[in-house]
Amino acid sequence: MKVLIIGSGGREHALAWKVSQNSEVTKIYCAPGNGGTALENKCENINITEIKNLVQFAKNENIHLTIVGPEEPLTKGIVDEFKKEKLKIFGPDKNSARLEGSKVFSKNFMKKYGVKTASYESFNNAHNALLYIESCEYPIVIKADGLAAGKGVVICQSKKEAKETIDSFMVSDIFHGAGNEIVIEEFIEGVEASILSITDGQTIIPFISAKDHKQIYEGGLGPNTGGMGVIAPNPYVDEEVMKAFYKEILLPTMKGIQGEAMDYKGIIFFGIMISKKGVYLLEYNVRMGDPETQALMCLLETDIIDMIKHAIDEDLEGYEIKWKNLYSCSVIAASGGYPGNFKRGFEININSHKGKIFISGAKLDGDKLITSGGRVLSITATGKNIGEARTAAYEALNSITFNNIYFRKDIGIV
Template identity: 60%
Template sequence: MKVLIIGSGGREHALVSKVAENTSVKKVYCAPGNGGSQRENKCENINITKIDELLSFALENRIDITIVGSEELLVQGIVDKFNENGLKILGPSQKAARLEGSKSYSKEFMKKYAIKTAAYEVFENENKALEYLKKCEYPIVIKADGLAAGKGVVICNDLIAAKNIINDFMILDIFKGSGKKIIIEEFLEGVEASILSITDGKVILPFISSKDHKQIFDGDMGPNTGGMGVIAPNPYCSKEVLDEFEKHILRPTLVGIQQEAMDYKGIIFFGIMITSKGVYLLEYNVRFGDPETQAVLPLMKSDFVELVTCAIEGDLQNFELQWNKGYSCCVIAASKGYPGSYDTGIEINENNKLEGKLFVAGAKEEDGVLKTSGGRVLGITGIGETLDKARDIAYADMKKVQFDGMYYRSDIGK
């Protein structure tokens, strides 16, 4: 079996590692991959990123299964193209990918199918948005409608902060079109949880829960990032919380997918908020989360390739998804200056004697040496019988890896 993984981050490195565990897989290609994926058993990086090139490669090399990490390509319709050419691919159709590609569309979907979510208004005119802000209770949440690399959601504590965000999103257009349309949403107080899941369009199988840490600094301070660390399972996801999630969010989402005739055989990622008033859906993602994948997949006991195959073939009904006991903690190391501007090309000093697993995100290999190439450079995942043990492993390993300007939070999982 030959498998193609599309993407270049820590998420894709984790996918490559998990896919390679299957004994039937003889070759894994990662396009374009990174300095970590190419070191994995059975893996070869392929320097292509465009849909037509990826399609040609998959046809020429008779790829058995393709897994897409990139939300941009899903929104652009890569799954439709592959399906039209008889190729097996895990992911939603272009129509279904709008659940992530447009936050206004996803909020309308939630409203239509009575999925519990925060109150909201949609704006395409900055003056109308500014008028609305004068009547709001604060804090308030402002979201860019389109894709923004995990940075398009901002909590504003007062009117001045909200006006600045409107200016950034709608006037300065920092997200190159994705923030020209915005959602202003009620602020929900509580604890966030991430629940990755997989669907074949008939059933949705949830994975174990996880908890992301978005802000750059300890204590959840500073600007949002793509994610600075994750723990799994999420200690706040009690049986009562998960039961409520299934009843008020997961099941009606499946009804909506079916009623809207979405061709959806892929990952659906629920971002939820656990509040004193119940469990609310914050957003959908239509692909694996990063860095949630690096924490969740290492705990999966079931064969991942078999799971993906069942989803693509519409046969998840009889799949028994099993998990190893214990906890995981993934800590992310970032470049100095991230999520703002940062330098690249900095050599990474590695240590082969790690107890956990190192997943490369923004780093390339040059002449056998890893060098930084992105803001989030790498993550280390520790696995333990307790969350404290998993944390201890991740943080002990992090001290064994260095590069100039390396920064990581010290409170992931605390």
């Protein structure tokens, strides 16, 4: 069995590692992959990124299954193009991917189908948005409508900050069109949780929960990043939270997917807020999270290929996903300066084989791994409790060095 994995980050490395454990899989192509996937068992990187070229490659190489990692190709319709050629692919079609690709579409979907979420207004005109914030209670949340690499959400503590955000999104156009339309919503205070799930369009099965640490600095301070670390399961997601999540978020979402006749056979990621007023949906993602995937793949007992096959065949009802009775902690090592300006090109020295290293932003140069991105790698370790998992992760991370290495020291302290 030959598998094609689309993407180049830590999420894709974790997926490739997990897929390689299936005995039927003989070859995994990673497009374009990274320095970690280049070294992973059964894997080969291919330098192809254009959708039409990926389709042709899948046909030429008789690829049995394609798994899409990042959101961008999903929103561009990669699933639609593969299905036109009768190629098996795991992910939602272009229409369904708007749940992540457009915050306005997503919020309207939530409202239409009764998904519990923060109240909001949307704007495609900066003047009207500026008028609206004059009467808002602060803090408020401003979101760019389109994809912004995880940086299109700002919690504004004041009217001044809100004006600056609207200006940067809509006037200065820092996201090159993704901020031309925005959502302004009420701020809900609480604890965030990530609940990744798999759906076949008729059934949604949630994975175990995770807790992401988005901000660059300890204590949840500083600008948002793509994620600086994660623990799983999330200690705040108890039975009561899951009951509310099922009733007020998951079931209405399933009703909406069916009501809109979406062709959705893939991952649906619920970003939720656990507050004193209840459990609210913050956003949908239509793919696995990063670094949530790294933490979850180290806990997943069920064969991932079997699980994906059941989703593609619309056969998830009654399917059981098994997890190890352990906790995991994944810590990101980044280049100093990220998420702003940072330098590339430093050799990575690895002096430990404890935990599992997933490469995010590094390339293979000969037999050396060289930094090439802001988030360079992650270490994921497991343990009988969160404390044991995080201790093991940091012990392993302390034996990895490269110039200007930076990581948060409080991942898993909740």
